[in-house]
Structures are given as structure tokens and as C-alpha cells.
Amino acid sequence: MSSAKGLYNFPFSHIYVEEKAADHDLTKKILSRYSKSAIIPIAHYKDVFNRPRQSFSIQKGSPSLILAKNTGNSVFKGAPVCQDFGYDHFYYTSCVRNCIYDCEYCFLRGMYGSGNVVVFVNQEDSFSEVEALLKNHPVYLCVSYDTDLIALENLTGFVRSWTEFTMAHPDLTIEIRTKSFRKDIYEKIPYCDRVIFAYTISPQEIIDRYEKKTASLSERLSAASCAMEKGFPVRLCFDPLIYIPNWKDIYTSMCSDVKKHIDTHQLKDISVGSFRISAEYFKKLRKDFPISPLCQFPYENHGGVMEYPEPVRNDMENTLITLLQNLISKDKIYQTDF
Amino acid sequence: MIFIVCALAAEAKPLIETMSLRKDTRSCPYETFFAEDSSVVLALSGMGTVAAASATTYLLTRFGFRKEKDFLLNFGSCAGKEEGLFLINKITDEATGRSFYPDMIYDLSSFGLPFSSEKALVTVSKVVDSLSDPNLLYEMEASAIFQAGARFVPPHRILFIKYVSDSGTDDPKKITAALLTSRARKYTSTVLAVLNHLGDVSEPEINIDEELFISTALALRLSETMRCELRQFFAYAQAADIDMEKILFGLHDEGRIPVRSKREGKEVLDVIRERLI
Numbered sequence: 001m002s003s004a005k006g007l008y009n010f011p012f013s014h015i016y017v018e019e020k021a022a023d024h025d026l027t028k029k030i031l032s033r034y035s036k037s038a039i040i041p042i043a044h045y046k047d048v049f050n051r052p053r054q055s056f057s058i059q060k061g062s063p064s065l066i067l068a069k070n071t072g073n074s075v076f077k078g079a080p081v082c083q084d085f086g087y088d089h090f091y092y093t094s095c096v097r098n099c100i101y102d103c104e105y106c107f108l109r110g111m112y113g114s115g116n117v118v119v120f121v122n123q124e125d126s127f128s129e130v131e132a133l134l135k136n137h138p139v140y141l142c143v144s145y146d147t148d149l150i151a152l153e154n155l156t157g158f159v160r161s162w163t164e165f166t167m168a169h170p171d172l173t174i175e176i177r178t179k180s181f182r183k184d185i186y187e188k189i190p191y192c193d194r195v196i197f198a199y200t201i202s203p204q205e206i207i208d209r210y211e212k213k214t215a216s217l218s219e220r221l222s223a224a225s226c227a228m229e230k231g232f233p234v235r236l237c238f239d240p241l242i243y244i245p246n247w248k249d250i251y252t253s254m255c256s257d258v259k260k261h262i263d264t265h266q267l268k269d270i271s272v273g274s275f276r277i278s279a280e281y282f283k284k285l286r287k288d289f290p291i292s293p294l295c296q297f298p299y300e301n302h303g304g305v306m307e308y309p310e311p312v313r314n315d316m317e318n319t320l321i322t323l324l325q326n327l328i329s330k331d332k333i334y335q336t337d338f
Numbered sequence: 339m340i341f342i343v344c345a346l347a348a349e350a351k352p353l354i355e356t357m358s359l360r361k362d363t364r365s366c367p368y369e370t371f372f373a374e375d376s377s378v379v380l381a382l383s384g385m386g387t388v389a390a391a392s393a394t395t396y397l398l399t400r401f402g403f404r405k406e407k408d409f410l411l412n413f414g415s416c417a418g419k420e421e422g423l424f425l426i427n428k429i430t431d432e433a434t435g436r437s438f439y440p441d442m443i444y445d446l447s448s449f450g451l452p453f454s455s456e457k458a459l460v461t462v463s464k465v466v467d468s469l470s471d472p473n474l475l476y477e478m479e480a481s482a483i484f485q486a487g488a489r490f491v492p493p494h495r496i497l498f499i500k501y502v503s504d505s506g507t508d509d510p511k512k513i514t515a516a517l518l519t520s521r522a523r524k525y526t527s528t529v530l531a532v533l534n535h536l537g538d539v540s541e542p543e544i545n546i547d548e549e550l551f552i553s554t555a556l557a558l559r560l561s562e563t564m565r566c567e568l569r570q571f572f573a574y575a576q577a578a579d580i581d582m583e584k585i586l587f588g589l590h591d592e593g594r595i596p597v598r599s600k601r602e603g604k605e606v607l608d609v610i611r612e613r614l615i
């Protein structure tokens with residue numbers, strides 16, 4: 001994309017507001033923060049979000065915000081490609097669709113036809129769904145699955161409200177996955193030992209190349225460390241591992257950085273997994289990024305999942321696990337297998 | 339290429355003159371004008387949704403819209419409360435009640451189209467005698483151009499720029515050709531500046547060496563599926579800046595290309611993958 005400076009409008013320069021969501025308190029709160037944006041009323045969020053032939057990558061240059069009410073389910077059973085960390089009742093919720101970060105490998109590019117961000121303002125309905133599940137069994141809920149909730153906290157306040165909700169429901173554990181640098185969040189939310197903050201950790205070279213707009217490695221480690229100081233359980237996710245020709249060097253040096261900045265014995269656990277994505281979603285990524293080595297890499301299709309060829313995958317995962325075993329006991333390392 | 343659809347010659351005249359567009363003298367279903375350097379093509383659709391949809395389809399198919407490079411613009415007059423030039427962010431088709439949304443991605447404020455110039459528009463079936471909602475604009479083609487265009491054009495490459503010619507009238511004859519042209523002329527420089535700016539916006543494409551690809555696929559006796567795999571190798575080599583030609587010449591020198599059987603072809607394909615990674 002030839003992108004002269006000033007080509008794009010600022011992020012959320014346009015906010016589409018669904019009729020049903022217009023009167024919701026959260027809608028009003030969000031709109032009051034974006035007084036310079038153009039507000040466009042819509043009948044249904046899909047009229048904008050599901051238009052044909054949208055370009056995820058172009059829209060990422062100037063994402064619009066869509067405020068809507070989710071009238072269907074918002075809590076789903078975890079997919080097999082997700083790491084369940086040994087929890088029997090693993091669910092995820094989708095209160096925000098899409099993310100303000102711009103990772104080239106993000107599965108959302110394949111899952112959604114749009115790079116715009118949808119916020120479902122009726123979080124109270126997701127709470128009711130979770131309460132219904134909790135009547136039957138404990139629940140492990142990934143709340144930052146289709147987005148990075150911490151990155152959107154100023155907008156939505158969802159990290160805070162999910163934390164408060166979790167505190168009030170002893171059988172609920174939530175995971176908030178992030179690539180954010182924000183530490184102030186830990187001052188602003190109440191402490192709860194069933195709120196797990198999961199930081200995706202990548203070498204700085206991978207962040208620079210493929211995880212645009214996200215926090216640097218040192219910022220993520222510093223934020224993770226801050227969460228641990230406040231007593232929150234913290235998980236480090238070395239997932240996805242991304243192949244580049246000098247991957248061994250950069251991942252080795254990343255592990256030394258982790259050791260330097262984090263008291264690894266305090267970590268709840270660690271997850272390791274090389275990049276993998278549904279073949280269906282991946283078709284769109286390849287179209288979207290014709291000149292990206294990551295997207296054009298000759299992956300292998302194993303049962304509908306695109307993965308690195310086995311020798312590459314094993315080499316990367318085993319190397320990482322060996323490096324990480326110097327930092328944390330083996331039983332705290334979860335490797336993705338499916 | 340910029341594709342422009344205008345309903346009336348009176349609306350298009352200043353654009354045609356300023357860009358020195360030439361009339362296509364071949365027989366065309368719609369009057370068509372084009373720039374010498376093929377950077378712009380413009381069709382006059384006539385009034386109403388049926389004409390607008392069919393002229394849009396004609397223009398996009400005849401000149402082959404490329405979704406990574408081209409833009410579609412609908413420029414024309416409308417009824418509105420106040421005079422001005424407006425960028426349209428929502429189009430509602432009055433007949434069906436359906437609404438359509440072009441992407442509002444590009445910052446056009448420095449060209450005279452700031453956020454305050456954005457408006458929603460209603461496409462109606464006849465000239466309006468008054469504005470049922472004074473905050474909206476009313477005209478007769480946009481919803482059809484959007485719908486016909488959306489089959490070829492991504493929403494970030496379609497643009498609706500409208501100028502107000504009247505605030506509704508019970509006598510369409512009062513909206514004269516001279517009025518439409520003089521109002522359009524007022525905004526020509528803004529429209530041209532926007533088009534110049536957007537004309538440079540292009541998205542990356544992969545361009546593999548087709549000749550080398552085909553000769554390799556033949557020399558390796560590849561099946562259709564294996565050809566797809568080889569094409570992906572070419573794409574990766576280009577994206578990762580790897581010299582595919584060197585890898586293939588190396589295999590020639592080693593006597594592994596050409597192959598004698600499909601099985602050998604498959605083996606060599608695996609070797610190419612190994613050398614790429």
C-alpha cells in the first residue's frame with residue numbers, strides 16, 4: 001500500500017452506532033470520548049461489518065468503530081486449536097470483535113471480512129450467559145479472545161467489569177490475553193487470584209516485523225512483572241512461534257531477556273506453540289498479504305490446519321522448551337498438541 | 339484508473355473539460371469519455387437507478403476495474419438544505435429501505451472535504467419537491483451505483499461526491515443544465531485534487547516469473563495440486579527475497595531437473611521446499 005503520510009483518517013474517526021445500542025450507557029460513554037468522530041447511525045452492525053470485498057489490511061490503516069448489541073450467544077466452547085491449560089470447561093467470549101493492534105498472522109483476518117472493531121455494549125447479557133453455565137460446572141473463560149481487551153480498556157472498561165464479575169463468582173476463572181504495555185491497569189482493578197493475565201511474548205525482531213502497534217518486548221515483560229507484583233497469576237505465551245531464518249538466535253536472546261526481567265518462578269505457567277491457523281482463514285491472509293514472507297511461507301495442511309512442516313515445528317518448539325526449562329519447571333510448560 | 343459515473347452531461351462537463359477527456363467515438367451504450375493516458379474513464383448514465391446501475395456495470399467491465407489500483411467515483415448533483423460539496427458516508431435506497439456504506443478511510447480534509455462535509459444521502463425515484471429530512475441529501479442514482487459497483491469494487495475504492503443544486507423543487511425544469519454545470523465547475527478543482535491524491539493509492543501484488551514457473555512445472559511433470567504448491571514456493575521466494583532462479587538452476591546443474599517421472603517431480607518439489615526454508 002503506498003501510504004503517504006496523512007493518507008488515512010485517525011482510528012475510530014467514524015463510529016457506526018446500531019439503533020438498538022444507541023441508548024446504552026456504554027454507547028453514550030464511548031461517544032462522549034470521541035467528540036471529533038463522525039457518527040453514522042446503522043440498523044444492524046452486520047450492514048457495515050459484513051460487507052463484501054472489504055480489505056482487512058486497508059481498514060487497519062483507519063479502523064472504524066461499530067457499537068452494537070449482541071443479540072445471539074456471546075459465550076462459546078473453546079476450539080480444539082486453543083490451549084485449554086488442563087481446564088475441563090474451557091470457553092471464550094466475544095464481547096469485542098477485532099483488535100486495535102495489527103499482527104500480520106492474526107486469525108481474525110481470516111475469521112472476519114472486516115478490519116473494523118465491533119464493541120458489543122451489552123456486557124450484562126454475556127454475564128447472564130456465564131452465570132447460566134456456572135449453574136452446571138466451573139468455567140474457565142477466555143475474555144480477550146477476539147481482541148486485546150487491555151488495549152481497549154479506556155474505551156470499554158471491560159477488564160475492570162470482567163474482573164469484578166469474576167470476584168463475585170467463585171467458580172469462574174478468566175484469562176485476559178494481551179500484548180499491551182499498560183501497567184496502570186493493575187492499579188485500577190481490584191485484585192482477584194482467578195483473573196489470569198496472559199502475555200504473548202515474542203522476540204523484538206518478530207514484534208517489529210509482524211506485531212505492529214503492539215508493545216515492545218521489554219514493555220510487555222515489565223507489564224507482566226507489574227501484574228505479578230500485584231499478586232495476579234501471570235502466564236507467558238510463547239505462542240505463536242514464528243519462523244524466520246535466524247529464529248534460533250532471536251528466540252535464545254528473547255529467553256535471556258525474559259530471565260532478566262521476570263521472576264519466572266512466580267509465573268503461573270507458560271505456553272508454547274508454533275504458528276498454526278485454520279486453512280480456511282489462511283486463504284484470506286495470503287490474499288491480504290501477497291508480499292509477506294509469513295503469509296506466503298509454504299506451510300503444510302494437516303487436517304485443515306496450516307502448520308510449519310514437522311521438522312521445523314519440532315525444532316522450534318523443542319528448542320524453546322529446552323530454553324524455558326532453564327527458567328521454570330517442566331510441569332508448568334504447556335505445549336500445544338492437537 | 340479512475341472510473342467516474344455521472345448522471346448528466348451538464349454535471350460532468352467541467353470534469354470532462356478540465357481533464358481534457360476525449361469522447362469515445364465507437365458505438366457505446368453510454369456516452370463515454372477517457373483520458374489520453376487511460377488514467378480516467380467517465381460514463382454518462384442518464385437519470386435514475388436502472389440507468390445508473392447498468393452504466394456502472396458497463397464501465398467497470400468494459401475497462402476492467404482492478405481492485406488493487408482503481409477507484410470508482412460517482413459525482414453529481416443532489417437536493418440539500420445548504421449549498422456545498424459533500425462526501426457521502428451512507429446511502430439509503432428509499433424504495434427498499436436498504437442502506438449502503440462506502441469505507442471512510444482516507445483523510446481528504448486537506449483537499450476541501452473535511453468530516454464536516456460528510457453527509458448521508460437518500461436515493462429516490464423522482465426529483466424531490468421538498469426535503470423530508472433537512473439533514474440528508476436526496477438524489478436518484480447513488481444506491482444503484484453502489485450496488486452495481488460493489489460486485490467489482492471493494493468499499494474502500496468507491497467514493498460518492500455530491501454537490502447541492504437545489505433544496506427540492508416542484509418543477510424539475512427549474513434545475514437547468516446551466517445551473518448544474520456552473521455549480522459543478524465551482525467544485526472541479528476539489529474533485530480533481532482528491533482524484534490525484536487517490537490515484538496514487540495502490541496495494542501490493544505478487545508478481546511471480548510466470549515463464550520460469552511454467553517451464554519448471556512442465557520440467558517437473560507436476561499435477562495440478564503440485565503446481566499450486568510450486569506457485570506457493572515462488573510466492574514465498576519473492577516475499578522472502580530468496581533467489582528462486584538460483585535454486586532451480588542449481589537443481590538443473592545437479593541433473594535433477596528435468597525429471598523422468600511424476601514421482602521424481604514430487605521428490606524435487608520437496609527439495610525445493612527444503613532449500614527455501
Ligand code: SF4
Pocket residue numbers: 098099100101102103105106107108145146147148178179214
Ligand atoms: S493482539 Fe491478538 S487479537 Fe490483536 S491483532 Fe494481534 S493477534 Fe490479533
